[in-house]
Amino acid sequence: DGGITQSPKYLFRKEGQNVTLSCEQNLNHDAMYWYRQDPGQGLRLIYYSQIVNDFQKGDIAEGYSVSREKKESFPLTVTSAQKNPTAFYLCASATGYTEAFFGQGTRLTVV
């Protein structure tokens, strides 16, 4: 089945640690996105990528980093520089001319 997979579903991080959220898609989509969602809020764009080895900062990129070494994969690293990382993280992919497809999300909690 084609789709977009995020892992893990739940992640706990100690303060000062870096963590990496996985996002994989087998839809052959060029574009991939990372969003952050806080309770009762919409989606805020962290990073996006249109092609391999290229990505752009979104509105709230500080404290985050990404890579796009393969078309299928767009991992997000939440660094210790992100002061308020507890949130729900959504990854999406799109062809650019159709709707974006979302993964099931990762809920990150700082303990």
Place this chain on the structure above:
Amino acid sequence: EDKVVQSPLSLVVHEGDTVTLNCSYEVTNFRSLLWYKQEKKAPTFLFMLTSSGIEKKSGRLSSILDKKELFSILNITATQTGDSAIYLCAVAASYNPLPGGSEKLVFGKGMKLTVNP
């Protein structure tokens, strides 16, 4: 800076009511406007609008885009408790104006709809 504004941000109605959700936008190099419904985790796609004045319809939901006034509305008629969700509006904007150029998706804050029995 690209901006998508949804209103109202929350709404509580009774079953059977009709609701109208608004989405206005200011983006450079507009490509399309999309509506999503988010119930628990992943948003699910409702509509994609690219042309002004052409209504898209799916059951009790319909949506229309006005590219001159830069807004879209999503209508839900005869609401049901299952319509309770966050409704997200997003705009696809090109950051590379060449044909086939790259684009990004910018979301509004979402509108929380609660339908009471």
